[in-house]
Amino acid sequence: MRIGAHVDSADPLAEAAARGAEAVQFFLTDPQKYNSPKPRADAEQIRASGIDVYVHAPYIINVASPNNRIRIPSRKLLMAHARAAAELGAKGLIVHGGHVGSGADLEAGFANWRKAFEYAENDGGLPLPVLIENTAGGDNACARRFDALARLWDAVGSFGAGFCLDTCHAFAGGEDLVGIVDRVKAITGRIDLIHANDSKGGFDSGQDRHDNLGSGKIDTELVVAAIRASGAPAIVETPGGIDGQTADIALLRERAGN
């Protein structure tokens, strides 16, 4: 059972050590900007560390967008982050499912996802798995409701897309956490990573507001059950810095371990 946390990118190995974490996730650039990652001085240490590394792509990426001034840079940025993440020996690059504008046809979003993978194939291929993450909000999201997720997977499954299940996003997005691993796997066939977060927002609130385990609206047993059922590594993206995340990791290790 590999458990870790989303941490600041300045010194992720020190952050992992401070939390007793076996895995870390971090951004390579400002998540709100279209910046390509630069080579890191600590790449060799990260690769040799034995810590499982996950890279979270910028939030601003939306390869599903019908707007080509968003979609085209998003595709390129995704590829740049995939290459930089692979340089660090990362196990996956997490990217949000994205959305189309209000009133737009979701089908266009799924087709754009397919084109993003085709673009990557034509650009030398993805050097590591891209893990598409379910999202909490929006009525025109590609990976909020699982009926949409199923249509997304029809478009991208054949490209070897991976899946990251965020428990906060599922709950706030209106998907029941009871039996959720089986429902996801019936669609995607795989869960590569769990984002183990509690939710400040209520069920189906659409609010993406993470909380420490046991402090929000989710029954922690359902988060534990999702980790156990999936057998996937878990990353907490919870508040409270070292103290808050160390407590969340310890709770998961105690209850989801073995």
Ligand SMILES: [Zn+2]
């Ligand atoms: Zn997440």
